[in-house]
Amino acid sequence: MSLNAVKSLPYQFAKPPGVLRLESGQTLGPVTLDYETYGMLNAERSNAILVLHALSGDAHAAGAHPETGALGWWDPMIGPGKAFDTDRYFVIASNVLGGCKGSTGPSSVNPATGKPYALEFPVITIGDMVEAQRHLIDHLGIHKLLCVAGGSMGGMQVLQWVASYPERVASAIPIATTLKHSPQQIAFDEVGRQAIMADPAWNNGQYYATGQPERGLAVARMIGHITYMSDQSMQEKFSRKLKNSDYSFSFTADFEVEGYLRYRGDNFVKRFDANSYLYITKAMDYFDQSGDKLIPPGKRVDTRFLVIAFQSDWLYPSYQSQDIVQLLRARQADSTYCEVASTYGHDAFLLEIDEQTHLIGHFLRKTFEDISAGGLR
Amino acid sequence: MSIPTVRLDNRIIARLIPTESRVLDLGCGDGELLALLAREKKAKVQGVELNEQSIYQCVAKGLSVVHSNLDDGLKGYPDHSFDYVILNQSLQEVRNIDLLLREAFRVGRRAIIGFPNFGAWRARTTLFFSGKAPVTESLPHHWYDTPNLRFLTIKDFKQYAAENDLEILESHYLSSGGEIRLWPNLFAATAIFVISPFRHHG
Numbered sequence: 001m002s003l004n005a006v007k008s009l010p011y012q013f014a015k016p017p018g019v020l021r022l023e024s025g026q027t028l029g030p031v032t033l034d035y036e037t038y039g040m041l042n043a044e045r046s047n048a049i050l051v052l053h054a055l056s057g058d059a060h061a062a063g064a065h066p067e068t069g070a071l072g073w074w075d076p077m078i079g080p081g082k083a084f085d086t087d088r089y090f091v092i093a094s095n096v097l098g099g100c101k102g103s104t105g106p107s108s109v110n111p112a113t114g115k116p117y118a119l120e121f122p123v124i125t126i127g128d129m130v131e132a133q134r135h136l137i138d139h140l141g142i143h144k145l146l147c148v149a150g151g152s153m154g155g156m157q158v159l160q161w162v163a164s165y166p167e168r169v170a171s172a173i174p175i176a177t178t179l180k181h182s183p184q185q186i187a188f189d190e191v192g193r194q195a196i197m198a199d200p201a202w203n204n205g206q207y208y209a210t211g212q213p214e215r216g217l218a219v220a221r222m223i224g225h226i227t228y229m230s231d232q233s234m235q236e237k238f239s240r241k242l243k244n245s246d247y248s249f250s251f252t253a254d255f256e257v258e259g260y261l262r263y264r265g266d267n268f269v270k271r272f273d274a275n276s277y278l279y280i281t282k283a284m285d286y287f288d289q290s291g292d293k294l295i296p297p298g299k300r301v302d303t304r305f306l307v308i309a310f311q312s313d314w315l316y317p318s319y320q321s322q323d324i325v326q327l328l329r330a331r332q333a334d335s336t337y338c339e340v341a342s343t344y345g346h347d348a349f350l351l352e353i354d355e356q357t358h359l360i361g362h363f364l365r366k367t368f369e370d371i372s373a374g375g376l377r
Numbered sequence: 378m379s380i381p382t383v384r385l386d387n388r389i390i391a392r393l394i395p396t397e398s399r400v401l402d403l404g405c406g407d408g409e410l411l412a413l414l415a416r417e418k419k420a421k422v423q424g425v426e427l428n429e430q431s432i433y434q435c436v437a438k439g440l441s442v443v444h445s446n447l448d449d450g451l452k453g454y455p456d457h458s459f460d461y462v463i464l465n466q467s468l469q470e471v472r473n474i475d476l477l478l479r480e481a482f483r484v485g486r487r488a489i490i491g492f493p494n495f496g497a498w499r500a501r502t503t504l505f506f507s508g509k510a511p512v513t514e515s516l517p518h519h520w521y522d523t524p525n526l527r528f529l530t531i532k533d534f535k536q537y538a539a540e541n542d543l544e545i546l547e548s549h550y551l552s553s554g555g556e557i558r559l560w561p562n563l564f565a566a567t568a569i570f571v572i573s574p575f576r577h578h579g
Contacts (some may be wrong), residue, residue, distance in 0.1 A: 054528070325443055329453030337443045338432045347511075361435050366439040 001077045002071055003063040003086060010102050012375035013135045018134065030111070034059040034095040034102030036330045038078055039086030041142070048142045048370055049084055049364075052150030052157040055224070055280055056272055058101035061093035063229040075085055076353045083353075083360040088368070089146065095103050096157075097132040098124045098280050100273035104362050105274040107208065119205035124279060126153075126287040130160040137168075147364060147372065151349030152316065153280070156287050159324070169314075171304040171367040173360060176313055176349040178239065178320035179327070180288040182288045185315065188227055189281040192220030195369035196274045205275050218265030225264050230312040246300055290323070295331040304370075305335040306363045308346035308356065323377030336363065383413055386465060386491055386567060389549050389556070393489060394418055398460040401414070401485060403447055403477075404467025408435035415440070423459075423534060425451075448472045454484040465569070467493035469527045478541070482574050487546070491569040496530030496562045497552075513567035514553055531562040547571040568575055 014020040014029035021027055036059045041048060051061050053073060062078035064071060072093070078084040084091050097102040106121035113120070137145065148161045148169050155177025160320075161169050178185070196202055200214030207213060229237070238257040253259040295301050305328055309321035318339045326337040340355045342348040349356070383431075385412040390449055394400060396401045396418045402411050403426030408431070413419040424442035426432055435442040448471060462485035464477075469492050471477050493515035494500075500511035510520045518525065529537075531550070537543055550557050550565035 322445070325445075326453035329443075330455060332455065332458060334441050335443065336432075336436060336441045337445070338429065338436070339444050343430055355433070358433055362436045362439065369439075 002075055008035055008037060009067050011136050011139055013132075013139065020128070020135075022128045023073065023120055023121055023125045023372070028104070028122055028124075031097065031132055031135075033104075033132055034109070035100075035136060036060060036062075036072075036093050038062050038091040039089055040094075041090040041140075045142050046144070046146060047089045047368065048140070048145050049089050049091045049147040049149065050136075050137065050145050050161075051084065051091055052080065052133075052148065052154035053093070053096070054152035055277075055284070056221075056268070056349040058094075058099070059093050059095040059103075060101075062091070062225075066367065073350065077356065077360070078130070081349070083357040084149070084364070085361070089364070092137075092140065094133050094136055096129045096153075096280065098129065098276060098283060103132075105273065106205070106275035106279055116208040116334070118208065119295040121279065123277070125283050126156050126160045127164065129283065130157055130164055133157070133161075134165060134168075140182040143171055144168050146368060147171045147173060149360070150177075151175035152177055153284050156284065156289075159289050159294060160287070162301065163289050166299075166301045168305055169303050170371055171306070171363070173306045173308070173363070174321075174324060175308040175356070176310055176316045176321070176326075176346055178316055179294065179323055181285050182320070186285045188223060191283050192223055193278050193281060195219040195223070196277060199274075202274060205278075207274070212269065212274045214266075217269045217272065217277060218262075220260040220274075220277060221268040222265045225261060227315040228346045230314065232312060232341055233345050233347070236343070237280045247259060258337055266284070276299070287292050290327075294324075294327055294331065297331075299331070301331060301333050301346060303333060304363075304367055306335045306359060307335060308349070308359060309337075310337045310342040310344065310346070310352065311339055312343050313346045313348060317348040353375045385551060385555065387413060387570060388436040388541040389551070389569055390463065390489055390491070391417065391464060393547065393549075394461055395570075396420070399458065400461045400463065401454070401459045402463040402465070403451075403481070404464065405431075405435065405440075405442060405468070406466075406511060407431050408438045408440045408442065410463070410465065411435070411442075412438045425488060447477055450476065451480040451484050456483055457486065458487040459527075461485060461487050461489055465489065466493070466567075468492050469525045469529065472526065474527070475541075478543075478544050487571055487573045489571050490534075491567060492529065492534070494531050494550075494562065494565050494568050496532060498563050499566070501563075506530065513566065531568045533567060534568065534570070538570075543572045544575040545570050545572050545577050556571045 009033045012030045012032045019027035021030040060072045061074045062072035073139045080087050095101045100107050106117045110117045148158045154175035158174040196216040199213030201215035216256045241256040309318035325337045342352050391413050399421045402424045405426050411422040413423050432444045449484040462481040499513045503511035550561035551567040
């Protein structure tokens with residue numbers, strides 16, 4: 001069963017004379033974050049869970065969208081009786097800073113010029129995204145989050161929350177993610193960015209009056225989709241199946257996989273801003289919580305961790321999750337790790353519902369019990 | 378609701394562990410022992426397990442458990458971060474015993490090791506009379522499907538301990554009928570030892 005999404009008014013902060021100070025040293029303001037909530041905050045304010053989306057996600061994580069009716073990106077996981085059980089917990093889904101889904105990003109109007117920021121928008125980091133979310137959580141009157149959870153780039157934000165505000169996070173669920181991008185992951189991001197910037201329509205980011213670089217952005221998305229699947233899942237989904245009965249002996253999409261990628265690419269350009277793609281992938285590449293950064297040596301963290309990886313995920317291979325676990329062991333943080341057998345590749349965090357529901361459901365219940373018994377420290 | 382019976386070896390191990398100990402169970406299976414220790418000994422427990430389904434069972438019990446292969450070692454755990462490291466029915470499945478035991482005594486003060494005794498009379502007689510690799514209660518697998526890499530007797534283990542400067546602080550021997558004391562290498566199906574690195578005096 002899916003719930004009705006509660007579309008809150010976007011939250012605006014860092015209004016003049018205030019500013020949001022960014023990691024780069026630059027400032028930004030005012031800042032708007034789009035968010036949705038599901039379930040009810042309890043009287044103790046101890047049941048709040050922050051759910052964080054991946055590269056192209058948005059604040060619509062669950063339920064039917066009040067206008068379009070579309071289900072949220074993690075709808076099978078969030079709702080009554082689901083992993084993030086909205087009968088027990090108050091779930092907040094926030095869009096990221098730098099995005100294009102109702103939050104401040106390069107396509108937003110720069111109050112200084114009255115025109116879209118485009119490349120005037122400062123380069124942002126995962127740390128900046130979390131700083132913006134922290135303003136939202138303060139605004140909602142929540143001191144300590146029961147849990148922060150997310151997959152892929154959402155998982156990076158989870159780790160960043162622990163690094164920035166460990167005392168405000170009772171538990172953390174980083175899924176299919178990493179402490180830092182490997183050269184291979186940076187390389188895929190760079191190819192995507194180059195595809196966008198090589199499109200003449202990109203015009204150095206100044207395309208808001210003329211239309212965005214659709215070809216470049218579509219190619220970036222196609223590359224992305226390849227990395228989100230696995231050899232086996234592509235085999236099962238497409239094999240070498242043809243769209244028509246025979247080869248066309250031309251460069252139209254003969255194979256189903258070609259058609260699928262084109263369809264995905266073309267759809268993506270209708271809903272996503274090319275400059276946002278540049279800024280967000282750059283933020284992912286800059287992210288690095290390895291070594292002593294996540295939890296400094298000698299520091300004890302009370303946060304409980306549930307780390308999840310997927311066997312066939314070659315974009316965020318399980319060794320990267322194991323590196324997280326090893327780091328948590330070294331700091332004696334309470335941690336659980338599971339590598340789920342899946343053939344879906346990186347997409348598994350959106351598709352392997354039963355396993356994640358079991359792991360997350362029990363993990364949250366235990367965390368909530370402990371907190372309710374011990375009170376919020 | 379009926380109370381599920383706790384396995385005898387787990388009950389014995391639980392008795393051996395003082396309250397509020399920090400315990401790491403290597404090859405913790407479905408987490409029965411850890412759950413018992415957490416509940417009855419207020420122990421701070423953690424498990425390591427290779428089998429994915431067992432991970433789900435542990436998580437359902439509210440336990441913290443890491444999905445990994447013991448052959449990958451105990452990297453990350455700080456020195457002396459546990460009072461007890463448990464290797465119950467898992468030592469015989471490990472590839473590099475020396476390395477794992479060195480690691481166990483790096484992260485823990487003491488180890489509790491339990492293993493099926495290949496010297497038990499049932500195993501001996503099967504091999505002797507039928508000429509076939511023994512399949513018994515404590516060695517339930519066939520040669521082609523056993524997870525066991527090693528087949529050792531109580532005598533073998535004692536010799537290993539002596540040669541590697543390990544002190545056996547306590548020994549418990551189990552047969553199908555319960556705990557036994559007499560001629561364990563012949564009558565015990567399973568042995569449980571509490572060991573620590575030998576402290577040289579003087």
